[in-house]
Amino acid sequence: MSQESIGLIGGTGPQGRGLAMRLAQAGFRVWVGSRSPERAKETAASLNTQAGTTNIEGAGNAEVVAGSKYVLLTVPFDSAVQTVEGLSGHFTAGKVFVDVTVPLRFEKGGPTIVELPEGSASAHLRRIVPEGIPFVGAFKTLPAHLLEHVYTPLECDTFVFGDDESAKAEVMEIARRIPTLRPVDVGDLGAAPFVEGMTALVIRINRTLKSREGRYRIVGAGS
Amino acid sequence: MSQESIGLIGGTGPQGRGLAMRLAQAGFRVWVGSRSPERAKETAASLNTQAGTTNIEGAGNAEVVAGSKYVLLTVPFDSAVQTVEGLSGHFTAGKVFVDVTVPLRFEKGGPTIVELPEGSASAHLRRIVPEGIPFVGAFKTLPAHLLEHVYTPLECDTFVFGDDESAKAEVMEIARRIPTLRPVDVGDLGAAPFVEGMTALVIRINRTLKSREGRYRIVGAGS
Numbered sequence: 001m002s003q004e005s006i007g008l009i010g011g012t013g014p015q016g017r018g019l020a021m022r023l024a025q026a027g028f029r030v031w032v033g034s035r036s037p038e039r040a041k042e043t044a045a046s047l048n049t050q051a052g053t054t055n056i057e058g059a060g061n062a063e064v065v066a067g068s069k070y071v072l073l074t075v076p077f078d079s080a081v082q083t084v085e086g087l088s089g090h091f092t093a094g095k096v097f098v099d100v101t102v103p104l105r106f107e108k109g110g111p112t113i114v115e116l117p118e119g120s121a122s123a124h125l126r127r128i129v130p131e132g133i134p135f136v137g138a139f140k141t142l143p144a145h146l147l148e149h150v151y152t153p154l155e156c157d158t159f160v161f162g163d164d165e166s167a168k169a170e171v172m173e174i175a176r177r178i179p180t181l182r183p184v185d186v187g188d189l190g191a192a193p194f195v196e197g198m199t200a201l202v203i204r205i206n207r208t209l210k211s212r213e214g215r216y217r218i219v220g221a222g223s
Numbered sequence: 224m225s226q227e228s229i230g231l232i233g234g235t236g237p238q239g240r241g242l243a244m245r246l247a248q249a250g251f252r253v254w255v256g257s258r259s260p261e262r263a264k265e266t267a268a269s270l271n272t273q274a275g276t277t278n279i280e281g282a283g284n285a286e287v288v289a290g291s292k293y294v295l296l297t298v299p300f301d302s303a304v305q306t307v308e309g310l311s312g313h314f315t316a317g318k319v320f321v322d323v324t325v326p327l328r329f330e331k332g333g334p335t336i337v338e339l340p341e342g343s344a345s346a347h348l349r350r351i352v353p354e355g356i357p358f359v360g361a362f363k364t365l366p367a368h369l370l371e372h373v374y375t376p377l378e379c380d381t382f383v384f385g386d387d388e389s390a391k392a393e394v395m396e397i398a399r400r401i402p403t404l405r406p407v408d409v410g411d412l413g414a415a416p417f418v419e420g421m422t423a424l425v426i427r428i429n430r431t432l433k434s435r436e437g438r439y440r441i442v443g444a445g446s
Contacts (some may be wrong), residue, residue, distance in 0.1 A: 201382070216439055
């Protein structure tokens, strides 16, 4: 694996599969990780077929972390803490951690966000990812269903936050390589609760407007 | 005052002034309220000049509530509780309360949301507005600066929530009359924290992208 490759922990889930294909189409070398290396390899092959790419490979989560510079966490939030704790020995200096999780809870009145003592999934996970590893939040509001329709233009924004300006800029640059996706810098980790809440909100909107592909675009700021 | 008119409590503030002009241009009879009736009348006259309208009038907050079917709360959140408590005797049956407040707090890292025991300004205020009055949240993410530029098309969405479906539908119909503004139903009062958080987030975005007019549009759901 190249040091510059992008790895997805839990990349066989819906959000991971969609991001893997979009990133592969943008030219990145992408590693899809799973607890089962077998399953990861099978998924990678199927994603390459679907996306018309050859640069997606599959491996166990630990191997994916060890071999990637940018590590995206795309597991369901319920298993995020356990997954990251189990992999923490592999987060060596020079890597960037990108949190894509959202602590959704589905209630009668509509989706909402699990209350966490730190106020957000990202702030919660920041305490678990080794301190020296820059922590960035990104891609949280993009619907998995849309990402997986690899020939549908995204035509939207993704909100990127983090305390390490340099790592944030690198992740924004990765996002910018995905056609018609605009990364928008929303500041430090304090933005996490707002971005995560927007995921709950857009699922509510999808229900009301009978869509599965609603996403956000900022009008009137930037291009 | 007509029973069908729209009243703005604290309508002499930036958000109130902007909404008053947009609603007046859409043809509604608008009452701008202030603690000082004098100030309200002066503001109304100035807004009519600015917006090219004649249907904005000013009065004391109590008179505005008494005379309006739809009552929008556009005071800063800091004074929202005291203001609503002072006016509660005027909320008679048949009125609809529309909360426009956002509990913003400006910190070093960027704007954030004041933590409230109920989780949102709207849930907090719902306990103070008389029980029989339907409570709707709307217009929370629209920048005052943009609203006041009355000849700039809004070209964005506003997120409307509330537990009373009929009152919510009426407020959405009012919003729909403002050109190029689309009301989006985001469900019940449980959506309030997410919508309020988006206001903090868009101020962060405005800072980063050096704008004062950033706002949200949903892509891929509805028209």
